[in-house]
Amino acid sequence: MRLRIQRATWPRNALILTDTPRPDCADCDGVGGTEHHYGDHDTGEYAGTDWEPCTCWNEDRRWFLLPIPRRPRWLYRHRQDPDPWAPNGYSDEPPF
Structure with missing residues (x-):
């Protein structure tokens, strides 16, 4: 068995330990x-594709x-541009 850590997003964010195929x-x-x-x-x-799993691993293991906790709603910050004419604070104009 070859284990690795993955991030799962369903049903909620979490770290899981999963088996990987034999290289x-x-x-x-x-x-x-x-x-x-x-x-x-x-x-x-x-018309489509069928997937046949190999016997070298178990994808359900x-x-x-x-x-992984969710970020609190009050922690989200709204982005404010320093210059309304230059998005992200950058300009295409040369510096002279």
Whole structure:
């Protein structure tokens, strides 16, 4: 098992510990699975992609480590430009 820390955003922001694919896997080349593109039988056009996970890892194996707190609403600051004619305080004019 090869573990790494990731940031999850659903159902709320948190740090999770998750398994990663084996980098030297001959079946998936370390990607974790194989994509199978398929087309429509009548028109022959692209219709979607199926994902087949590899046996070298389990994508459902993850552990919750720590919730990431939300920033309080009062802490958000509104951006104020120092010069209304120059966005972000920068100008295209030469300095002379």
